[in-house]
Amino acid sequence: MSEAVKVGVVSTSWWADAMYLPALDxxxxxxVVAVCGRNRERAEAFATRWDIPQIYTSYESxxxxxxxEALVVASGHxxxxxxxxxxxxxxxHVLCEKPLALTYGHAAEMAALAAEKGVxxxxxxxxxxxxxxxxxxxLVEEGYIGxxxxxxxxxxxxxxxxxxxGWRHDRTFAAKGVLGNIASHFFYLAYWWFGxxxxxxxxxxxxxxxxxxxxxxKPYERTEDGAYTLLKFANGAQGLVQASAVCTEExxxxxxxxxxxxxxxxxxxxxxxxxERQDVEGTRRGEGPTRPLELPEHVWGAARRDTVHNTYRDxxxxxxxxxxxxxxxxxxxxxxxxxxxxxxxxxxxxxxxxLSAREGRWVGLQEID
Numbered sequence: 001m002s003e004a005v006k007v008g009v010v011s012t013s014w015w016a017d018a019m020y021l022p023a024l025d026x027x028x029x030x031x032v033v034a035v036c037g038r039n040r041e042r043a044e045a046f047a048t049r050w051d052i053p054q055i056y057t058s059y060e061s062x063x064x065x066x067x068x069e070a071l072v073v074a075s076g077h078x079x080x081x082x083x084x085x086x087x088x089x090x091x092x093h094v095l096c097e098k099p100l101a102l103t104y105g106h107a108a109e110m111a112a113l114a115a116e117k118g119v120x121x122x123x124x125x126x127x128x129x130x131x132x133x134x135x136x137x138x139l140v141e142e143g144y145i146g147x148x149x150x151x152x153x154x155x156x157x158x159x160x161x162x163x164x165x166g167w168r169h170d171r172t173f174a175a176k177g178v179l180g181n182i183a184s185h186f187f188y189l190a191y192w193w194f195g196x197x198x199x200x201x202x203x204x205x206x207x208x209x210x211x212x213x214x215x216x217x218k219p220y221e222r223t224e225d226g227a228y229t230l231l232k233f234a235n236g237a238q239g240l241v242q243a244s245a246v247c248t249e250e251x252x253x254x255x256x257x258x259x260x261x262x263x264x265x266x267x268x269x270x271x272x273x274x275x276e277r278q279d280v281e282g283t284r285r286g287e288g289p290t291r292p293l294e295l296p297e298h299v300w301g302a303a304r305r306d307t308v309h310n311t312y313r314d315x316x317x318x319x320x321x322x323x324x325x326x327x328x329x330x331x332x333x334x335x336x337x338x339x340x341x342x343x344x345x346x347x348x349x350x351x352x353x354x355l356s357a358r359e360g361r362w363v364g365l366q367e368i369d
Contacts, residue, residue: 004031005093005330006067010059010083011074012037012046015097019126020072021050023316023323030327036062059083063090070120070330072323073097077180078173081106084340088113088121093330095122095323098188099180099350100343104368107340107347114340122326122336123343125188127257129321131299131311132270132280133189136261138299139268140193144282146265148194148237153186157255160225160245163208168245170220176354177223179204183243187229187349188338190241193261196234197349199364203228204357207246229353253309268293274308 007030009016024030034054037043043055056062059079063071063086070093073083081101087094094114100107100123114121127133139145160169160178167173168181179202191197204227213219226244233239249256253274261268266284271277281290303314315321320328329336348368356363 004029005327006069007032007072007327008034008036008054008056008062008068008070009052009072009074010036010062010079011072012039012042013074016072016074017046017049019316020074020323022313024072024327025050026317027324027327029331030324033067034062034065060086063087063092069093070327071095076167076173078102081110084110085113088117088119091117091119093120093326094340095124095326096340096343098123098125098343098346099176099184100340100347102176104344104348104351107344108369111339111341111344120326120330120334120336121340122322123338123340123346124322124326125185125338125342125346126316126322127185127189128192128338129315129319130272130278131295131301131303131315132272132278135280135293135295135299136259136268136270137193139280139282139293140261144266144284145261145263145268148233148235148261148263150237150260150262151190151194151239152242152258152260153190153239154242154258155182155186155255156242156244156247156249157182158246158248159254160208161248163210165211165214165220169210169223169225170214171223172220174223176350177204178225178227178243178245179229179350179353179357182245183227183229183241183353184346184350186241186243187231187353188342188346189259190231190239191342191345191349192338194233194235194237194239197231197239197365198234199232199362200349200352200356201230201362202353202356204353224357227353227357229356231349272308276307278308278311 036056071087073096084096204224225246229241231239257272259270269281283290304310352363
């Protein structure tokens, strides 16, 4: 492998612009040599903005070009499976956005091929890398709450309040709607903090009256706007993930993250308001009410602490997390987490929740294959 990892990016979206290219551009060990987008004019503008030499409008041509060693797949949900499978088959290291696929069956195939090929792979569950969430992980592993009892994770962005058609509301393009777009982030955190999920029960619904046809006049199957998912864990703990795309939050960014974790010995609480508040509180048995817990320096690293947005930027553009961490893992020849295997685990939880919502019953994850 060359000194700098030669990277291709399949996407010219705002998310590729805001997350992946800033991280890759700032990593001395990454060299973005190609971008792929369906619209050539847009791809050319993207390439000019980021000084990318090669432009493709076909991912097949990019993967077969021999120009890249690693591929970022940040295109639409419905494209993830076919692009990632071809990239893995070609022996490329792959970072594929969540949700990995439209079904767990496809996600499991992706995970199996990634393992078979021995490449470095990643499913980028963004919020794992925020300092407060990494500190919670440390505290849980150190036994701060003791044997886990309950967790309650709440995520209410408001992107779906308007009644217009959007791809996130169309099951053809969106992997399980709000479950795939929002809840999957917190399904991952629940699994990361408390371990294996065995059973789920989900109540989901549509709240906004959307058109029955696309702007082109084609009928489509709408996705749900909100979902409450109960989780049973292998260790006996219980969880609730609340996800809604139609709630209004009093925040500059229209959302808040709120977490409660309880166990035999203690409690942890965390709030990220996406303005200035990003804190963890805790108490152990006999200590009284929860109190602020100071995040250790190693958790903050070089990230700024004045605003949540500055922390967020630095975590992904300065610190060696997510995209940058994946590149470093490739260069050093080691595995990375969260992996495509983790992404498949979350896809299985998501599919189980979707089936539960449709059939109104508890669903065991072993039912999803």
